[in-house]
Amino acid sequence: MPAQEKKLLFNVNNSPHIRDGDTTPRIMCLVCLALAPALVWSLFVFGWHALVPIGFSVAACVATEWLIVRWRGLPRTIDDGSAVVTGLLLAAVCPPNLPWWAAVIGGVFAIGVGKQAFGGLGFNIWNPALLGRAFMQASMPDRMMSGEWPHLGFAGEWWKNLFHCLGGSFSGIAERIGTAPDAVSRASMTRAIDGGVDVMTGATILEKMHTPTAMAVVDELGNVTYHAPGALTPGWSDVLRGWFGIEGGSLGEVSAILLVIGGVYLLRKKVIPWDIPAFYLFTAAILGWVLPQPYKIGDAHAYTAWFHGPWLAHLGAGGLMLGAFFMATDMVTGPLTQKGRIIFAVGCGIMTMVIRLFGGYPEGVCYAILLMNICVPLIDTLTKPGVFGAGLKK
Amino acid sequence: MKHYFRGGIHPPENKNGTVDLPLTKADPPPFVAISFSQHIGKPATPLVKPGERVLRGQLIAEQSGYVSAAAHASISGAVKGVVQVRHPLGFLVDALKIENDGLDEWDPSVKIERDVDQLPPGEIRKIVQGAGIVGMGGATFPSHVKLSPPPGKKIDTLILNAAECEPYLTADDLLMREYPEEILMGAELFKRAVGARRAIVGIEDNKLRAVTALRDAAGRIGSNIGITVLPVQYPQGAEKQLIYALLRREVPSGGLPMDVGVLVHNVGSAFAGYQACAFGYPLTERIVTVTGPGIRNPANLWVRIGTMAGHLLDICGFDPETTKKLVVGGPMMGLSMRDLEWSVVKGTNGILALDDPAAYSHRACIRCGRCVESCPSGLLPCTLSNYGEFDKLAEAEEYNARDCIECGICSYVCPSKRPIVQWIRMEKAEINRKKQMEVK
Numbered sequence: 001m002p003a004q005e006k007k008l009l010f011n012v013n014n015s016p017h018i019r020d021g022d023t024t025p026r027i028m029c030l031v032c033l034a035l036a037p038a039l040v041w042s043l044f045v046f047g048w049h050a051l052v053p054i055g056f057s058v059a060a061c062v063a064t065e066w067l068i069v070r071w072r073g074l075p076r077t078i079d080d081g082s083a084v085v086t087g088l089l090l091a092a093v094c095p096p097n098l099p100w101w102a103a104v105i106g107g108v109f110a111i112g113v114g115k116q117a118f119g120g121l122g123f124n125i126w127n128p129a130l131l132g133r134a135f136m137q138a139s140m141p142d143r144m145m146s147g148e149w150p151h152l153g154f155a156g157e158w159w160k161n162l163f164h165c166l167g168g169s170f171s172g173i174a175e176r177i178g179t180a181p182d183a184v185s186r187a188s189m190t191r192a193i194d195g196g197v198d199v200m201t202g203a204t205i206l207e208k209m210h211t212p213t214a215m216a217v218v219d220e221l222g223n224v225t226y227h228a229p230g231a232l233t234p235g236w237s238d239v240l241r242g243w244f245g246i247e248g249g250s251l252g253e254v255s256a257i258l259l260v261i262g263g264v265y266l267l268r269k270k271v272i273p274w275d276i277p278a279f280y281l282f283t284a285a286i287l288g289w290v291l292p293q294p295y296k297i298g299d300a301h302a303y304t305a306w307f308h309g310p311w312l313a314h315l316g317a318g319g320l321m322l323g324a325f326f327m328a329t330d331m332v333t334g335p336l337t338q339k340g341r342i343i344f345a346v347g348c349g350i351m352t353m354v355i356r357l358f359g360g361y362p363e364g365v366c367y368a369i370l371l372m373n374i375c376v377p378l379i380d381t382l383t384k385p386g387v388f389g390a391g392l393k394k
Numbered sequence: 395m396k397h398y399f400r401g402g403i404h405p406p407e408n409k410n411g412t413v414d415l416p417l418t419k420a421d422p423p424p425f426v427a428i429s430f431s432q433h434i435g436k437p438a439t440p441l442v443k444p445g446e447r448v449l450r451g452q453l454i455a456e457q458s459g460y461v462s463a464a465a466h467a468s469i470s471g472a473v474k475g476v477v478q479v480r481h482p483l484g485f486l487v488d489a490l491k492i493e494n495d496g497l498d499e500w501d502p503s504v505k506i507e508r509d510v511d512q513l514p515p516g517e518i519r520k521i522v523q524g525a526g527i528v529g530m531g532g533a534t535f536p537s538h539v540k541l542s543p544p545p546g547k548k549i550d551t552l553i554l555n556a557a558e559c560e561p562y563l564t565a566d567d568l569l570m571r572e573y574p575e576e577i578l579m580g581a582e583l584f585k586r587a588v589g590a591r592r593a594i595v596g597i598e599d600n601k602l603r604a605v606t607a608l609r610d611a612a613g614r615i616g617s618n619i620g621i622t623v624l625p626v627q628y629p630q631g632a633e634k635q636l637i638y639a640l641l642r643r644e645v646p647s648g649g650l651p652m653d654v655g656v657l658v659h660n661v662g663s664a665f666a667g668y669q670a671c672a673f674g675y676p677l678t679e680r681i682v683t684v685t686g687p688g689i690r691n692p693a694n695l696w697v698r699i700g701t702m703a704g705h706l707l708d709i710c711g712f713d714p715e716t717t718k719k720l721v722v723g724g725p726m727m728g729l730s731m732r733d734l735e736w737s738v739v740k741g742t743n744g745i746l747a748l749d750d751p752a753a754y755s756h757r758a759c760i761r762c763g764r765c766v767e768s769c770p771s772g773l774l775p776c777t778l779s780n781y782g783e784f785d786k787l788a789e790a791e792e793y794n795a796r797d798c799i800e801c802g803i804c805s806y807v808c809p810s811k812r813p814i815v816q817w818i819r820m821e822k823a824e825i826n827r828k829k830q831m832e833v834k
Contacts, residue, residue: 010720012484012732014816016749016802017725018405018561022809024757080757122758122810273763331762336774338767385772387794388400390633392646394653 028081030271034262035088035326041258046096050251053098058087060107068116080141082121084219086110089129092252092322093366094136095144102143106132126373128334130366137366165209205234205242205317209310210362214297228304232293234313243316256316263325272329275338276345280317280324283349288314323365333373340376342382347372395642399635401770402627403803405726407600411685411692412564417572419696420709422469422498427479427489428454432739434535435461444475451676454490457523463536463740464526468678468698470585471495480736482722482729484532489700489737491547504674510583513671518587525670526677526740530662531555531566531631532723534741537663541587543652546653548586553640554581554664556597556604557624557631560724562676563744565681566661568694570597570604572663574611580618580664582586583671588657594620595661596640598630628726629801633658635770647797662743677740684710688717688747697738704734706745717747726802754811765804765814771797775804775814782817787828790821798822 065083067221069076077083090110094103118124128337137144175191212229219225243246251261265274288311290328292303314320320328328334335344348368355364430437438455442448448467455465474491481487513521523538543549554577558566570577578595585593597605608621624630624639634645636658643654651658659667662680669675678699685692690711697706703720721728722742765775773794781790795818804814 010730010732011718012730013719014819015721015727015729016806016815017719017721017728017730017746018750018806019754019811020405020807020809023740023805024760024810027760027762027809075755077757082760120758122760139530285429303592331760334761336761336763336766336776341763382775384774385766385769387647387773388638388796389644389647389649390794392644392649392653392774392795394649 007122025079025081027271028085030266030269031085031326032081032088034266034271035085035092035252037258037262038245038252038255038322039088039092041245041255042092042096043364044250045245045254050096052100053094053096053103053251054088054091056100056103057091057094057107058084061087063109064111065116066110066246068112069120070121072116074120077121080121083111086128086132088324089127089252089322090132092326093129093133093250093319095249096142096251102136102140103138108134109135122332124332125183125376126370127170127327127330130327130370130373131217133366134370205238205247205313206356206362209234209293209313209317210356211294211296211301214302224295226302228293229295230300232295232304232309232310234307239310239313239316242313242318250319253319253322256321259321259325263321266325272325273338273341275341276329276334277324279342279345280328280349280352281320282322283346284324284352285311285315287349287353289355294357314353314356318356318363319365323348323352323369327365327369328372333376335376335379335383337380337383337385340379343379343383344376347375397624397639399627399630399638399770400772401768401803402629403624403633403768403807405628405806407626408561408685408725409564409567409600409764411562412683412694413567415564415692415694417568417681417696420693420698420701420706422494422496422698423701425471425474425491425493426468426698427477427491427737428465428468428700428735429479429481429487429489429739430455430465432465432534432741433463434533435459435463437487438462438465438526440476440488442473442490444473445811446473447471447495448473448492449499451501451504451674451678453676454492457526457536461536461539462529463538464524464676465490465699466526466676466678467492467501468700469494470497470499471510478735480731480733482731482736482739482741484729484732492700498660505674506674508672508674510579510668510671513583513586513588515589518583518667518671521671521674522587522667525666525675527663527666528677528682528740530666530740530743531660532727532741532743534739537659537667540657540659541584543588543657547652548655549657550591551641551657552581552588552590552593553586553636553651553656553658554593554619554661555631555633555636555658556595556601556608556661557636558601558625559598559628559630559632560726560728560744561628562685563683563724564685564694565683565743567601568602568683569665569681570601570661571607574604574607575615575780576668577661577665578608578611578615578617579672580666580668581619581659583667584657584659586666588661590657592618592620594622594640596622596624596630596636598626599623607641623674625786628803629770629799630803632770632798632799632801634687647794658675670825672753680738680740680742682706682742683744685744686717686721687749688713688745697742699738699740701738702734703731703736703738703745706738707734708749712747716749718750719748721746721748726777726806727800748769754813756808756812757810759808759810759812760807764807764809768803768807770801770803771799773798773818775818776808776812776823779804779812779814779817782814782821787821787824790818791825795821796825 061083110128114128114131115124208231212231214226243256351368352364436459439458478486479489528534682697721733
């Protein structure tokens with residue numbers, strides 16, 4: 001029958017009639033994939049029990065999202081995958097020996113208060129995972145401390161031997177790993193508690209670099225001279241431990257290298273923009289190198305010289321890589337334009353280094369990003385793109 | 395000079411289905427329904443009575459105001475009366491139904507020979523107006539209005555829009571390959587009509603055969619019209635973007651190309667202008683690309699204005715099973731039709747039978763910024779989409795919703811599949827409605 005005589009009814013909707021293939025669930029899925037190497041590494045380094053925070057945090061996030069969206073009477077949103085990403089990121093900034101109930105509390109807070117209270121995906125001001133972490137940091141600081149050193153209990157003899165071999169160049173860590181991980185773990189915990197500060201997890205190298213006390217050297221004549229503490233000039237072994245993740249800390253933060261690999265994957269897949277990690281890391285590195293490092297002589301404060309900072313150790317240590325590639329690049333809580341993203345990233349870098357060097361905490365990534373998140377509406381207003389042809393005379 | 399404009403995307407071109415096919419003439423249909431509303435402006439006023447015999451090219455409806463355009467019979471035959479057809483925007487409009495007598499007899503007023511070299515500007519405008527020529531890229535703005543800039547507006551450059559940046563469409567490409575001389579001579583006439591110093595053809599580098607044809611033709615006829623090849627980028631064919639890419643001139647917000655001394659015409663309009671000036675042909679046929687997954691035999695066809703969509707689709711082997719959506723125009727800015735009760739109008743450059751239902755359910759905006767990055771107008775489409783979703787009109791106006799050119803890039807790139815451009819269209823309509831009420 002000719003089409004002419006047939007009454008056909010086609011779909012009617014508005015243009016454009018073709019769409020790009022990328023979807024929000026795909027973006028979230030790629031973020032999970034990119035995070036996987038670092039999380040798998042944490043299982044390898046800390047053992048199976050690192051699955052506890054990961055599993056409970058993801059489960060708590062997804063369940064909270066589902067419940068609240070259902071309660072608000074909105075269409076289901078858990079299939080967009082954003083709750084899974086929040087759960088994984090939250091676990092990544094928690095210590096591996098976190099009890100399951102703490103992970104659940106963190107997950108419920110991250111989604112319930114960090115995200116849904118603001119209206120759900122797309123409307124939250126703060127990165128939900130980091131807000132969850134800040135909440136746990138404030139409410140259960142002792143649980144959030146980096147109590148655990150890598151013990152490779154899961155890895156078996158072969159790997160332990162390998163690390164022993166590496167011990168030659170990785171001075172210091174070999175004995176710790178090989179001989180008495182538990183003792184070291186206890187020692188580091190005691191030190192942190194004695195210090196009386198809210199120590200961020202993963203700040204092990206950072207912990208040592210955070211206002212250490214000067215060494216007193218007494219010469220033959222009995223004169224006392226003070227030297228800048230050795231922690232402020234970390235050797236290659238310390239730097240490499242941080243970069244490769246043979247190091248205590250939050251479970252997803254340990255290996256800077258694997259986080260960079262995941263981040264580059266996201267860059268190649270065009271999920272995250274290059275400008276945020278680039279400007280964030282560049283700013284942090286420059287400031288880590290330029291700024292004088294504070295230390296203590298007795299009760300007095302002293303500073304090392306300008307332009308002598310251990311910037312490479314700062315880059316590989318703590319949560320900087322996770323923050324630069326996975327946290328600051330959160331689209332929802334970041335600026336819209338490239339100009340805005342650069343301001344945001346530079347701000348994150350400055351805040352991170354200022355907190356690390358001069359603040360009360362050894363690690364500043366979490367609060368730096370949260371603080372810059374609040375500035376995003378202002379940044380967006382200031383960096384509104386110029387409208388084509390605006391302000392010209394007709 | 396590097397030719398670029400801000401933003402833009404590169405969607406799959408999908409022109410391969412028709413770009414190598416020849417230009418063929420579709421058989422005149424058994425009847426035509428010639429719409430009185432084929433242009434922007436007031437509908438034309440019918441001049442003929444049912445039962446009357448009309449000849450091809452005969453004036454059947456005259457323009458009813460300055461911004462309006464005449465309509466001519468595209469076949470010879472008997473007037474059946476006024477019927478209703480669907481306007482591309484979805485509502486029904488009046489059209490004149492003419493039954494084909496198969497003779498295809500021309501009206502005596504056409505097929506004259508005129509020496510176009512000596513035509514004065516006023517005469518060119520009059521002929522273009524009489525031939526019912528409108529913007530043939532799809533916007534259908536009456537051409538004679540564009541050729542008559544108000545006093546005080548000096549036009550120095552005429553741009554021929556040959557970008558054809560929409561995917562699938564190859565109608566302009568074929569026209570340029572087959573009739574390059576006519577197009578350039580039409581451009582010379584338009585140039586003279588507005589007193590422009592120079593004329594430039596802006597064409598994308600995916601139409602190199604057309605570029606060669608135009609350059610050869612320019613040499614043959616001794617024309618100094620520049621043929622500028624532009625890198626492929628959607629929406630190159632958007633007037634303001636094309637002007638910027640070619641001349642680096644920025645049309646003021648809310649202004650017209652003449653504000654920067656430019657006049658833009660589609661190549662199809664220039665061709666029609668030449669046909670009218672040189673031979674007296676009014677606009678009674680045009681090239682239509684019929685393609686898409688639901689078309690078995692895609693084609694570039696010379697189609698009589700008023701041909702019913704169903705007739706055209708039958709010629710091209712239309713498969714109603716795979717066709718979920720029927721689009722008039724390109725896939726980025728074209729309009730989807732609900733049925734086949736419509737006829738080809740002067741602005742119909744393509745008919746696409748698409749299988750993609752594109753019935754996306756949208757999610758919340760995740761502020762990824764892709765729409766911001768690729769918006770050619772420098773807007774924040776995602777922010778505007780939220781204002782649209784939550785009815786915040788004042789904010790939408792403050793965020794320059796009215797500067798949107800509705801190219802559809804924001805909706806195209808959105809990973810949350812939000813119908814962003816549609817919300818902005820609604821905001822624009824609402825803001826304009828309010829403005830009009832304030833004036834009253």
